[in-house]
Amino acid sequence: MLKDITIGQYLPGHSFLHSLDPRTKIIAVLIYMISLFVVNNFFGLGFMLLLSFVVVLTSQIPVKFFFRGIKAIIFIVSLTVILQMFMTPGEIMWQFGIFKITKEGIHQAIFMGTRLILLVSVTSILTLTTTPISLTDGIEHLLKPFQRFGVPAHELAMMMTIALRFIPTLIEETEKIMKAQAARGADFESGNLVQRAKAMIPLLVPLFLNAVKRADELAMAMEARCYHGGENRTRLKALQYTKRDYVAAVLCIGMVAGAFTSRFI
Amino acid sequence: MSLEVKHVTYIYQKGSPAENHALQDICLKIDEGEFLGIVGHTGSGKSTLIQHLNGLLKPSEGEILVDGVDINQKESRAKLKELRMQVGLVFQYPEYQLFEETVENDIAFGPRSLGLSEQEIKERVQHTMELLNLDYENFRNKSPFELSGGEKRKVAIAGVLAMQPKYLILDEPTAGLDPRGRQEFLELIAMLHRQGMTIVMVSHSMDDIARYAQKMIVMEHGQIKLSGTPQEVFSHPVELEQIGVGVPTLTKLLLRLKERGFHVRTDLFNVNEVKKEILTALSERKGDTTC
Numbered sequence: 021m022l023k024d025i026t027i028g029q030y031l032p033g034h035s036f037l038h039s040l041d042p043r044t045k046i047i048a049v050l051i052y053m054i055s056l057f058v059v060n061n062f063f064g065l066g067f068m069l070l071l072s073f074v075v076v077l078t079s080q081i082p083v084k085f086f087f088r089g090i091k092a093i094i095f096i097v098s099l100t101v102i103l104q105m106f107m108t109p110g111e112i113m114w115q116f117g118i119f120k121i122t123k124e125g126i127h128q129a130i131f132m133g134t135r136l137i138l139l140v141s142v143t144s145i146l147t148l149t150t151t152p153i154s155l156t157d158g159i160e161h162l163l164k165p166f167q168r169f170g171v172p173a174h175e176l177a178m179m180m181t182i183a184l185r186f187i188p189t190l191i192e193e194t195e196k197i198m199k200a201q202a203a204r205g206a207d208f209e210s211g212n213l214v215q216r217a218k219a220m221i222p223l224l225v226p227l228f229l230n231a232v233k234r235a236d237e238l239a240m241a242m243e244a245r246c247y248h249g250g251e252n253r254t255r256l257k258a259l260q261y262t263k264r265d266y267v268a269a270v271l272c273i274g275m276v277a278g279a280f281t282s283r284f285i
Numbered sequence: 286m287s288l289e290v291k292h293v294t295y296i297y298q299k300g301s302p303a304e305n306h307a308l309q310d311i312c313l314k315i316d317e318g319e320f321l322g323i324v325g326h327t328g329s330g331k332s333t334l335i336q337h338l339n340g341l342l343k344p345s346e347g348e349i350l351v352d353g354v355d356i357n358q359k360e361s362r363a364k365l366k367e368l369r370m371q372v373g374l375v376f377q378y379p380e381y382q383l384f385e386e387t388v389e390n391d392i393a394f395g396p397r398s399l400g401l402s403e404q405e406i407k408e409r410v411q412h413t414m415e416l417l418n419l420d421y422e423n424f425r426n427k428s429p430f431e432l433s434g435g436e437k438r439k440v441a442i443a444g445v446l447a448m449q450p451k452y453l454i455l456d457e458p459t460a461g462l463d464p465r466g467r468q469e470f471l472e473l474i475a476m477l478h479r480q481g482m483t484i485v486m487v488s489h490s491m492d493d494i495a496r497y498a499q500k501m502i503v504m505e506h507g508q509i510k511l512s513g514t515p516q517e518v519f520s521h522p523v524e525l526e527q528i529g530v531g532v533p534t535l536t537k538l539l540l541r542l543k544e545r546g547f548h549v550r551t552d553l554f555n556v557n558e559v560k561k562e563i564l565t566a567l568s569e570r571k572g573d574t575t576c
Contacts, residue, residue, distance in 0.1 A: 200382040
């Protein structure tokens, strides 16, 4: 049951998107997000929608993964749509008591709903086609210029890598402790809210203790291997832009141009 | 009265690409008062099997009978707690399950969740601690986290024993202990067995199994490859070597001697008996100049 958690899930593959440099992909996603808010009419929105379809198809990832991502935000999307529909002032199309739907409201609702769904789908393409390790690598590189303003780029990336690495370990351990306590008569499933919260204590105490202990050991192991932060550190797999990344860059420029042009149609 | 495993198959992540038959058509009967050893390679299905015995895992096919009752039937599932009181399961590295502020409370967790009276809980905790050579007055108010590794393990096992199970299942109880701690623990388990408790012990040490178990099974790829008394099982050294578990050190020694032409029995597991056997074999050879 706990194994269903899919934070930063990655699906191995060999598509064009999989082979792009993570930096390219991160920047492309940012540009896509900006373009999404640049467009202000249905031509523009249609253009962005079309683009996202093309990207989803090139990623060769089963569509059900995107639906799963959308399912997770369905509540936020519907709330946004409803609020936009009823709260936007303008030309009234339908009215019932204090509730009224305006033409502008419908327009806004469609825009915001589509934008949210596209945002989630495109960011999930990023995590689905990029391994967590290269993703953090990319973030580290992109944050490097900000280091002189005090942004600890390497440390942030290392923290993210470690956190991602230990998610499965913690899940496994949770299951193990749950079983061990169940064997001693613990009951995690029945009772009211207070009883259930209390039943979590035998699970959480060992879990946190072990996590802290493990962090200590990890720090020691890293130090034993002479880890001392990002300075002068070289990597086994240095990030390198290839032809594909330049192709992607050109496509991104095309996307921004398209988004701006659509405003004048 | 017995623990019975009838044609149990267990499939991990059924229907997914990672589908995996962790157990395949396992049949096993453990009589009351028996000491059963389970050996096998890592990933052979030992831990999966023992988690079926107290209902933590539900078989994909087949049944588990505890004293003749199918524990996975609807009515029995409702009484899982009672079942787990009868079938105590001690996991590998059980000290990781400690969580209470004091040793006494931690050991009392099981009995308390069974709804016993405070008086009875206290008696049980005290009794169990004495059984494990943990001085009640000295240890009761200590935090389990300030104890040594061996003491922690004792407290964790006490937490299961305090429920006074009829059947005690241990998954590698001596892993990670120093030689003295190992010996102490094995003696303790042997003592519980002598007092009438049914013991199922998973172990990687053939020496321990040969010495303490009355019956044993050897598992590989979710199946039982060999079963019987240690004498019977360890008389198949070639198969055991193939499965990758090997034979006890003493058996290895006797087998080597036999290979070199000494007339020795190879089904002895007690140091003194083996010593006698070797001395006899040597004296037979006295005067013989070949060695």
